[in-house]
Amino acid sequence: MPNQIFDAFIFFCLCLWSLSGVFGVDDAVKSVSVTEGESVTLNSDLTEIQTDDLIMWRTVHNSNLIATKENYKIDFPDVRFRDRLKLDHQTGSLTIMNTRNTDSGLYTVSSSRSETPLNTFNITVYARLPVPVISHSSKKSPTSSNCSLVCSSVLNVSDVTLSWYAGMSVLSSISVCDLSISLSLPLEIQCLDDSYSCVINNTISNQTTHLNTQLCGPCSDFNWCCGFTEAVIRLALSALVGVATVAVLVYEFRSRRSLQQKKREQTPSNSD
Known part of the structure; x- marks a missing residue:
């Protein structure tokens, strides 16, 4: 029983230690962005760790222990990250593979040789952007001879901007922070006289669809x-x-001919 109380006390202290390190030094938090499905590596900033060093990685929002290393033994106790974590034997850096949207949040790494966390990371996992779709607009005016188009994103995404481009110039754009419906942006042009394209982008990636000449000649x-x-x-x-x-x-030809004829008539003939 005393051992259980002692273990609980140590765990509580570690939680306070991690939280105080994150919220006490805001400028020490490192922002990391990654696209869903890709890998991201969180560096401990240690060049080499000793054999008996205890390295601990935690999620700050619930102080869950997700990775540890001590005496060559590496453990990943959080089942949410099962088979998706790698821990560097020499530096203690953590790699999260096949990232998910639920992986977004604050992470901290600490060592038994330091009284404060070594590093704190704020991870943002962005959803994969859908390829925008260009089609004829159903709202075309019957009196308009222009080519009426609409670019849309049919999948739910957030923190994105949808834009129409002519070459490198932005014609129009719309941005959203939280999207629960499809996003669309209209465009009217007379003809395809430039490289028109529709682009959807966020902080770290983009998807582009170029205008097909079959839609606008x-x-x-x-x-x-x-x-x-x-x-x-x-x-x-x-x-x-x-x-x-x-x-x-x-007229000029006839005038000259008439003038010549008058001159001949006025000139006396040789027989006279």
Whole structure:
């Protein structure tokens, strides 16, 4: 019974020790961002640990012990991280593999040779971003000749920005912190005269979809089709100019011929 009380007292002290180290020195907390499913390594900042050193990794929110190392023995007592943790034998650094959204939070590492935690980390695990989908907008005005599009993200994500780009320039964007419905962003263009794309991004990653010319034709086709009236007008003007030019030439030719004929009539013949 005394041993159980002593163990409980030691555990309580370690909890207070970890919590005081995290909340007492805010500037010592290191922020780490990772995409869900990827691995992240939390460094203990130790170059080498002694054989009899006790290294302990904990989650701060519930002070759960998740990894320990002592006398070459490594243990991972938290079943939530089963088969997803690695502990470096020499430095005591911890690697979390196949990260999940539930892994987000504060972590602290301590050593039996130090009175304060060695490091404290704030991990943020971001969900994998869906590829945005570009389609024709169902809200197109019947009187509009523009190409009406909408870019949407059909999966639930958070802390993201959805943007329309023309080349490297942002045309429009929308940002959300917490999303429980699909996100969409409309766009109207006359024709595909640039590299239009829709991009969804967060702090550490992005997904891009480029506009398909089948949705909006290139401007060369657009100008040929929609500039038909202008082309007819130009052709008619050219024809009028041509007719006027011919008329002037004919008039000039006839005037000269008439003038020459009058000169011959006024000139006396040699027989006189």
